[in-house]
Amino acid sequence: VAEGDKARLTALFEPMHAADIADLLEQVEPDERRQLVLLAGSLIDGEVLSEINEDIREEVIETLTSEQLADAMRELESDDVVDIIEDLDEDRQEAVLDALDMVDRIAVEQALSYPEYSAGRLMQREVVIAPEHWTVGDTIDHLRGQDDLPEQFYHVILVDPRHRPVSYVTLGRIMSSPRTTPLASITEESFRKFEVDEYEGDVAYAFNQYHLISAPVTDADGRLVGVITIDDAMAVLDEEHEEDVFRLAGVGDESLSNSTFEIVRRRFPWLGVNLLTAILASVVISLFEDVLSAVVALAVLMPIVASMGGNAGTQSMTVAVRALATRDLTGSNAWRVVRREAMAGLLNGCLFAVVMAFVGSIWFGEPLIGVVIAVAMVVNLLVAGLSGVLVPLTLERFGIDPALASGTFVTTVTDVVGFFAFLGLASLVLL
Amino acid sequence: VAEGDKARLTALFEPMHAADIADLLEQVEPDERRQLVLLAGSLIDGEVLSEINEDIREEVIETLTSEQLADAMRELESDDVVDIIEDLDEDRQEAVLDALDMVDRIAVEQALSYPEYSAGRLMQREVVIAPEHWTVGDTIDHLRGQDDLPEQFYHVILVDPRHRPVSYVTLGRIMSSPRTTPLASITEESFRKFEVDEYEGDVAYAFNQYHLISAPVTDADGRLVGVITIDDAMAVLDEEHEEDVFRLAGVGDESLSNSTFEIVRRRFPWLGVNLLTAILASVVISLFEDVLSAVVALAVLMPIVASMGGNAGTQSMTVAVRALATRDLTGSNAWRVVRREAMAGLLNGCLFAVVMAFVGSIWFGEPLIGVVIAVAMVVNLLVAGLSGVLVPLTLERFGIDPALASGTFVTTVTDVVGFFAFLGLASLVLL
Known part of the structure; x- marks a missing residue:
């Protein structure tokens, strides 16, 4: 073309x-x-x-x-x-x-x-304002006289004499009210304002939570300096989601138009961290070389315990990270959620323990192997459920983005605990 | 309280x-x-x-x-x-x-x-309309006479005599234009309409892509039946994101308020699928029991190869699944993205191969072990990059949600290939 x-x-x-x-x-x-x-x-x-x-x-x-x-x-x-x-x-x-x-x-x-990712960067300076004492008629006449109105606007913002926003009126309300109606009598309850240095993610959250369409932005003295509209908030929400998904998967800030070298450069550090944790798991395995060379079936079965733990841990972690991002998981229900994840891990652990007890016993003709893998499964799924929620909560408490680091921690815990429980128990029972 | x-x-x-x-x-x-x-x-x-x-x-x-x-x-x-x-x-x-x-x-x-998750379920029936030939003055007079206007509205929709929406005018435009201006002369270019049975996800995508604020919904005959506003679209976008994140992690449709039994019931099937794939990987390992009992170091190192492959695969898969969801990955650039992922996998594979060659050789004092793990690392990261993008693309082609099933497929591939390459090569070289 x-x-x-x-x-x-x-x-x-x-x-x-x-x-x-x-x-x-x-x-x-x-x-x-x-x-x-x-x-x-x-x-x-x-x-x-x-x-x-x-x-x-x-x-x-x-x-x-x-x-x-x-x-x-x-x-x-x-x-x-x-x-x-x-x-x-x-x-x-x-x-x-x-x-x-x-x-x-x-x-x-x-x-x-203004700082990057702040309300100040997000807002547009073009605002439509009216003094508090104006009527609908005053406002319409004033707007007719303007020739540089913003392309899109949804509210007329009422300001006090010191240019501080006090409320707003929707255009729909203005149009459907008689000319003599004072603006002050038809303001919206939903009114919310943001400070110029507020984090854009918090602004987007408030737009979504309170169904805002536009909201004024004020400087440190409370004076109106701009307005944020919902389409900008929607774009921020979309970016935040992408960031969360990517961080959970250990992908940095990348896009399809990046070159091969750029994505290698961005993914390498994450894989490097993963290598360290994988080596840590290997060190745990190496503690049990005796039992591994005695019973080779253990080497065959041990990835199952680790894999199930990793998956169960990722499940609880994803729910926890998402709930932290949407602010559904807070101090007031953290304890209940931890208890629930522990119970769920224990229950799923017992169910899969029964399955693996049969598989292990029949595959290798040795009931004790079935017992070992069953117990290790229960332990690891319980730990997976607990760490899946405790790790993100702890990171959040220390001001670290839980989406960024939870995955590595959780799988490290489930790998180490999985191998340790399985091989340690095997040493006790089978050697 | x-x-x-x-x-x-x-x-x-x-x-x-x-x-x-x-x-x-x-x-x-x-x-x-x-x-x-x-x-x-x-x-x-x-x-x-x-x-x-x-x-x-x-x-x-x-x-x-x-x-x-x-x-x-x-x-x-x-x-x-x-x-x-x-x-x-x-x-x-x-x-x-x-x-x-x-x-x-x-x-x-x-x-x-209307079907679930359709535009028809999302829309509100309360609309504000005007005939095409009205002026600004006609519209304002008409709105003043109404007493059941919707709580929030942003556009007046112009309809033809058969009640089909043809365009819309923003309230801001109406308010800033003289009373004699014909509505038809101040319509918006951004006008888009949806059919009543369109999927809500597509509607939300269009709102975000085209910065829509509201859009009319029509029935099969093209007649206006309702209007969708951006706050509803924003809520749908938010839900779709949650669904994608949860599906990628193998979590069903769950929330923090679910009970323990409900989450066990919802997570069990995903863990069950994971168990089957883990057993498949174990079967691959069991093919190489000879070499494993001869060289126990292999049992110690093999999880590293699988883990690195799984991580690299998850990275490319997450980028691909997200790009499919935002429609940035299409037929026209699929081939370029596949090539890029393959190259990136190869490059990262080579980098980590060098690292592991040293670690493997020094840890177990046997250079051949270092060579084996290095080669297996290159093979597995190349396969991880390829499968990370090919699996979601293939699922999408067959009409299956890539977020739902990609993770399982990709980690199965990287586990099986990782164990096979590492242990297979070890059998050839070390036995």
Whole structure:
């Protein structure tokens, strides 16, 4: 498709949504992407840039001329410009900032002064406000007079004389009320505001928990500086989820458009940690070389005990990590959840112990092997259930993201306990 | 707190958001919950019921009197009533339906006739519409005359004479335009509509991808039957994520409020499948009993090869499953991603092969053991990378949810290949 035919490309891109053009650019090979961008030029507008994955955004921006970039930036709201600019190198940031009008430039520089992942970075500066004493009629007349209203807005924010947000009114309410109605009499109960340096994950949680559509952001003195809308909160929620899933699996912050070397570099450390824990488990096994060389059946069966423990541990851990993320697991029910996981581990352990007692006895014709694996199974599944919930709770208490480190700890515990229980018991019974 | 003091409970619940009251009810012990609900009575309003987890919602509803339930239902929009009612038993559904007004009852029964997890279940019937030829002034006058407008609405939907939605106008646009402006001249480009039987996951994806705020839903004839708003889409996205995370970890559809027996029942099947695959791996090991009894060091080292393969496989699988869910991995880039994962697996395999060659040789004073584990490591990490992406792609092709089954397949492959490569090679070299 991308062999020089500008007219056909225009015809192709014209009806597409910016998000879909961005997806297309993400999915093609790097060379093709470069050619596409060169050819498409001004078809790559601000919307497309703000939809595109940050890993390849830099590459796309480098391919654009500075005029194309400036045009693209000028059509965006301040929060989208910030989102694009924050991932660029210093000198490229400078180039983008130069392309902006003075007013926008100041707004963007201000936003960049807030910490990364804060409400300040997420908000847009364009707000629609009204003094507390206005009526519906005042507001409508005022809005009709404005010509630079934000593209999307859902509330009119009421501010006091010191520019502090006190409440808001939905546009629907304004439109369905008589002109003489005071705004103060039709405000929404759902009103919530955020401080400029609040963590974006907490903001997204509040949007989801309280069904917010938009919410004002205030500076340290409580003055209105911007507004966050639900689509930004939804995007943050989506990113947080991805981060959790990836961290649980020991994958860093990566995307499909990363190169082979980048993903090797990002996954290597996780595999390195896993190697250390695997060696630790091997050291435990090596303590029992005597019984292993005497009864080779043990070497055959021991991975089963470890594998079942690892799986059961991962099950409870995933539930616990997710519940911590959604704030369903708190100090007030932690004890009940720990007790429940311990009971469930014990119960599942007993069920699978019966199964393995038969399998082990029949396979190797030695009932004692069945007994050993059955007992080890009960012990390991109990420990798996307990560590699956205690490890994330402990990490959370020490301020470490449970999604990041729980997996390694839990499987280390279940491997070590599994091998130790199985081989240790075997030494006592079979030697 | 919950020892009979109704006044204090009222004082406590009054300022709380419904979502927080629901969380509180979820976190207490079942007996306490019952007492709380009995005491709180009418404080448990419709909002609280619709926020509460479905697993304990039934329990709470049973504790309420039928009048309290009826009061609670009457204040909700139709989509929330549907959401509550769809998880109840038949006769309890009947009781709730009886509590509704005739009009609402018909609306709810209609919604229940759509398939589960469809746009029809998600939408609310309350819509704000205008004929295509109206002006801004007509619309404002019309809205002022209405007294049963939905609690939240963001667009006025334009419909043709056959009641088919053709576009929409944001309230912000209406308010900032002169009264004589025709609605048709200020419609939004972002307009998208959904059919009543579309899968809710697809709807949520479109909301997130195209930054929709609300979207009309049509029946098979293209007529407007309801509207979906972004907060419902956000809730669906959240549920889908939870489902993916849980399925990847082999946890069914469970929550913290489930009892021990319920979670044992839900986790047992996954552990059972894992047991079968673990036994399969043991069968592979048992093929090499000769070499294992000759060289006990192999039994010590073999879990390392399997564990590294399992981890590397889980890494690529998680990235692939997530990319399939967000539709970033498609037919057009599948081949490139497979190649990339294979290369990354090979590269990481070589790096860890060098490490293990040293560890193996030094630990057991036998260079050949180092060579064997190094080669097995390369083979297994290459296979892990490949299977991590090919397994989810294949499952997706056959219409099976990749999150559901990939984990088991991938670790089976890496266990079997890991043990086979390591012990097979050892038989050739060391015996």
